[in-house]
Amino acid sequence: MSLRILKPTAEFADLLPKEYQELVENGPYHEQKGISDLGTFKEIIEEHPHCAGCGVALGVRLVAASLPAPADTLIIGTPGCSFFGLAQTALNYSNTAFGNQNAVASGLKRMLKIRYPDRNKDVVVLVGDGGIADIGLDMTLHSWLRRENITTIMVDNEVYGNTGGQESGMTKEGQVLNMAPEGKKFPKIPVFELARTSGCAYGARVTVASPRKIGEAVKKAILVAREVGPTYVQIYTPCPTNLKFPPDQTVKVAKDAEAGYYSFEEFISPEAQEYMQKTTKAV
Amino acid sequence: MDRVQRPVEASQLLFESERAPAFITGSEAVMEAIKRANVDMAIAYPITPQSESMHLIGDLYAKGYLKDYYRAENEFAVMAAIHGASLGGGRVFTATSGPGTLRAMEMFPVWAGSRQPIVCAFMCRGVSLPPSIQPENIEMGMLLDTGMLMLHAENVQDFFDMLLKAYLIAEKPDVHLPVGVFVDGFFVTHTRETVMLPPDDLKLLPYDPENSPVPVFDMETPPMRITRDPLLNKSNFISYAANASWHQEVLAAAERARKHLAQYLGGLLEVENPNAKIFIAASGTAVSQGREALKDLLDAGLDVGLIKIKSIRPFPVNELQEATKNAELIVVPEFNAGGWLAKEIKATLNENNRVVAGPRVFGGMTIPKELIISEIHNALNRQNQRL
Numbered sequence: 001m002s003l004r005i006l007k008p009t010a011e012f013a014d015l016l017p018k019e020y021q022e023l024v025e026n027g028p029y030h031e032q033k034g035i036s037d038l039g040t041f042k043e044i045i046e047e048h049p050h051c052a053g054c055g056v057a058l059g060v061r062l063v064a065a066s067l068p069a070p071a072d073t074l075i076i077g078t079p080g081c082s083f084f085g086l087a088q089t090a091l092n093y094s095n096t097a098f099g100n101q102n103a104v105a106s107g108l109k110r111m112l113k114i115r116y117p118d119r120n121k122d123v124v125v126l127v128g129d130g131g132i133a134d135i136g137l138d139m140t141l142h143s144w145l146r147r148e149n150i151t152t153i154m155v156d157n158e159v160y161g162n163t164g165g166q167e168s169g170m171t172k173e174g175q176v177l178n179m180a181p182e183g184k185k186f187p188k189i190p191v192f193e194l195a196r197t198s199g200c201a202y203g204a205r206v207t208v209a210s211p212r213k214i215g216e217a218v219k220k221a222i223l224v225a226r227e228v229g230p231t232y233v234q235i236y237t238p239c240p241t242n243l244k245f246p247p248d249q250t251v252k253v254a255k256d257a258e259a260g261y262y263s264f265e266e267f268i269s270p271e272a273q274e275y276m277q278k279t280t281k282a283v
Numbered sequence: 284m285d286r287v288q289r290p291v292e293a294s295q296l297l298f299e300s301e302r303a304p305a306f307i308t309g310s311e312a313v314m315e316a317i318k319r320a321n322v323d324m325a326i327a328y329p330i331t332p333q334s335e336s337m338h339l340i341g342d343l344y345a346k347g348y349l350k351d352y353y354r355a356e357n358e359f360a361v362m363a364a365i366h367g368a369s370l371g372g373g374r375v376f377t378a379t380s381g382p383g384t385l386r387a388m389e390m391f392p393v394w395a396g397s398r399q400p401i402v403c404a405f406m407c408r409g410v411s412l413p414p415s416i417q418p419e420n421i422e423m424g425m426l427l428d429t430g431m432l433m434l435h436a437e438n439v440q441d442f443f444d445m446l447l448k449a450y451l452i453a454e455k456p457d458v459h460l461p462v463g464v465f466v467d468g469f470f471v472t473h474t475r476e477t478v479m480l481p482p483d484d485l486k487l488l489p490y491d492p493e494n495s496p497v498p499v500f501d502m503e504t505p506p507m508r509i510t511r512d513p514l515l516n517k518s519n520f521i522s523y524a525a526n527a528s529w530h531q532e533v534l535a536a537a538e539r540a541r542k543h544l545a546q547y548l549g550g551l552l553e554v555e556n557p558n559a560k561i562f563i564a565a566s567g568t569a570v571s572q573g574r575e576a577l578k579d580l581l582d583a584g585l586d587v588g589l590i591k592i593k594s595i596r597p598f599p600v601n602e603l604q605e606a607t608k609n610a611e612l613i614v615v616p617e618f619n620a621g622g623w624l625a626k627e628i629k630a631t632l633n634e635n636n637r638v639v640a641g642p643r644v645f646g647g648m649t650i651p652k653e654l655i656i657s658e659i660h661n662a663l664n665r666q667n668q669r670l
Contacts, residue, residue: 001502072502076367092502094370096393100363103355107326107364111371112501114323114350121501139363142356 001071003030019046023090029071035215038065045089050081053247055237055254056128058208059155060085063126063235066218067091073122073222074112076105078131081161081239086126099136101125102143105150113149122151122222129156129170133189137169140191144198144230151225152232153218154191157239165242172261177242192265195232201272202228205265207236209254213264223279224272231272236262288348288486290321293451296487297444297547302479309472312439313378313404314339316446317348320402321486323373324351328361331416332468333380333406340376358383362390362403369399372492372499374450378404380468384422385410388429394461395430395533398497400453400490401461403431404446407567407618408468409646417647418467420567423595424623430533431461432540433595434548435566439476441593442466448547450487458540459496460533465595467568467618470649496536537597544594551599552592554606556581559588561612561659564603566592566624569616569650576655587659592624600631612662613638616655620645 006024008016026042033041045064050057060082067073070091077083077095086093096104105123112121125132132140132154143150159177160166167180169189176183195203202224204217214235221231238254240247258264268276291300296319307315313336317325325344327337344352351368355361358379368375379387384405394401407422409415426433434449436442442464449462466472492499544551555577563573570591580587590606590613592599607613615625615638625640632638639662642654 005503005505074500074502092500094500096366096397097359097363097389100359100366100390103360103363104367104370106355107324107367107369107375108371108500109367110351110353111324111368111373111375115372115501138356139360142360146353 001029003071027090028065032068033065034219035062035065035211044070044091045085048085048088050084051241051247053240053250054081055208055239055250056081056155056157056161057085058250059214059235059237060126062208062211062214063153063218064089064091066215067122067124068219068222069120069122072120073124074108076101076108076123076125078127078136079162080128080131081157082126082128082131082155099131099134100139101127101131101136102139102148102150102152106143106146106148109148109150120226122226123149124222125150125152127152127154128161129154129158130160130168133169133191137189141194141198144195144200144232147199147229149225150230151221152230153221154232154234155237156234157237157242158188159239159242161239161242192232192234196267200230200232201225201269202231203233203267205234205262207254207258207262208238209251209258210264217266220276224268224275228269228272228275288484290488291485293487296481296485297447300481300485302481304477305480306475306477307439308475309406309439309442309466310335310339312443312478313446314343315478315480315483316443317376318343318483319481319486320376320447320450321374321489322349322376323490324368325349325376326361326364326368327352327354327377328356328358328379328383329354330358330380330383332408332472333378333383333404336378336404336406336472358387359390362387362394365401365403366390366393366397366399369394369401370397370500372501374490375401376403378406380406381408381410381419381422385425388425391426391429391431391461396529398459398495398533398536399461400450400459402446402449402453403461403463405463405465406468406472407465415646418469418568419619419645419647420465420467420617421619421621421623421645423465424619424621426463427596427623427627430537431463431596432537433463433465434593435595436464436466436471437567437570437591439471439474440478442471443478443480445548447487451547452540452543454490454494455540455543456494456496458536458543460536460540465567470568541597544597548593550602551594551597552590552602552606554588554590556588557606558609559586560610561585561587562590562607562610562614563587563655563659564590564592564613564615564624564628565617566595567618569618572650572652573616573655576652579652579656580659585659595627598627598631603628603631604633607632607637611637612659612666614655614658614662615640616650616658617641617643618645618650619643
């Protein structure tokens with residue numbers, strides 16, 4: 001995308017919402033901006049209608065600020081809490097049937113390769129745990145097994161939030177939630193491990209308590225997906241509303257998890273490692 | 284590629300170029316149509332009786348006629364990936380049958396709601412009621428309100444022509460909707476017929492994503508969400524009104540397709556013996572069986588005509604009312620247990636006690652012409668008894 005496309009005709013500029021004007025003047029589209037620059041540029045996501053203290057909203061915001069090329073990034077979502085934030089981004093974002101995201105992204109990425117053979121068009125799936133690990137798990141895994149050049153990012157709040165707090169496959173064992181009146185009876189689905197064995201060239205497991213790590217992981221994942229193969233980032237985004245903790249404790253809950261069962265982990269294939277070394281040297 | 288192809292105007296390919304005969308099956312006709320349709324990408328998943336046609340599309344890809352093709356993991360994933368590919372601004376194709384159609388069901392309204400000119404072939408077969416792989420078109424009755432246009436081909440020639448014409452109609456900026464081209468499985472897909480084909484060194488002009496009522500999803504236009512939250516999930520009047528007006532526009536776009544259907548298909552229906560008092564009205568291969576019955580009935584001195592309905596969505600309401608305004612009896616033979624076509628016709632006509640919803644066969648049988656003839660005699664006897 002060229003910045004020219006965004007720029008309004010001078011005569012009409014003052015009629016456009018202030019949000020839009022700020023985005024054109026001070027958006028992250030053409031400068032390398034990252035999480036450490038937050039507060040110095042106009043973010044492509046601002047207001048959101050999530051609950052107070054929402055981990056997913058924070059996760060979406062941090063991902064949006066980490067995109068290496070937002071001007072050429074297409075986001076595929078799915079129904080759930082994640083789309084409330086995504087609907088507020090100044091990115092092309094599409095979300096249709098629940099769970100279809102990795103299939104949609106496969107078709108989209110392939111068509112963009114046909115239409116723009118010499119340019120990078122980053123296709124990023126940004127979806128909750130229900131969409132990726134439950135209803136869309138077959139399509140998630142098949143997109144990895146087919147080695148599609150897409151990045152899949154899970155904002156894992158360990159619950160179906162938008163439908164009112166039901167157990168998901170990513171809920172911790174024993175947790176009592178709607179549809180799990182006696183507590184969940186099996187462990188979290190090991191999507192991170194499945195990513196490794198299903199052909200992802202890069203994977204990272206992080207929490208919203210470590211924004212810098214999210215920034216690095218998302219950038220790496222998107223760069224590797226361009227040239228090497230599918231990539232996966234799983235972000236723990238705790239839900240105060242349904243897990244019943246005070247909304248000002250979200251980051252603390254994430255930090256505690258990171259010290260325990262949600263520790264930072266990363267894997268990278270030798271091919272992706274080599275590619276990243278070349279890319280970093282070139283920069 | 285076997286031959287270097289030249290993109291030409293649709294009128295040249297379809298109507299002006301000289302056609303030559305080929306003795307081919309319906310599956311081969313799909314390949315011949317897609318070969319000339321300048322399709323960017325196709326996605327396949329096997330199901331009987333669709334599979335052979337998508338093998339042949341794979342062969343086209345291997346020869347360089349398409350730029351991408353793959354076998355996906357299930358029909359819902361196929362229709363989702365086709366949706367994604369179409370969002371990306373290219374011309375796409377896929378096909379399925381019966382249970383595959385039902386597995387993918389959620390995506391069809393998404394195609395229409397996203398205003399995507401996707402062409403999909405449906406080789407209709409039984410669904411699990413109980414399980415059958417045999418010809419039957421109950422799935423068409425289940426797709427009537429998904430927003431897609433629906434054409435029903437009678438034979439292999441129709442199938443070839445309708446697939447190519449489907450792209451032209453689907454891609455009109457005032458339409459820009461998916462088109463399903465339906466045939467009764469096996470009867471058309473696995474039957475060899477002489478088909479007249481235009482030369483294969485010609486193909487349609489490429490799809491132009493800029494000539495669309497919705498922006499292409501490639502970050503070359505200002506950021507805009509295809510399915511925005513106002514259309515989706517806000518509980519307020521503006522949101523309801525936005526959703527309703529978008530939905531109405533999808534339905535209006537289908538109405539605007541009528542003139543293009545008339546141009547390319549020569550009308551939404553065809554009538555034989557227009558002044559008859561008795562009509563057999565049908566779509567798909569039931570038309571062929573109706574035509575056999577018609578010969579015998581005319582030989583027996585009855586005043587019978589035949590209505591072949593080609594477009595199911597949009598439905599030829601005015602045309603049907605006009606064609607049957609003097610009719611006393613309309614018999615509707617169908618290849619399904621539900622009788623969806625008879626219901627459509629009954630909902631369209633005044634004095635719909637003239638409409639006989641049958642005969643209907645399913646489970647794989649063909650419709651013997653005798654069944655149609657006896658349905659007409661029985662209905663006439665009933666009418667005489669009432670008099």
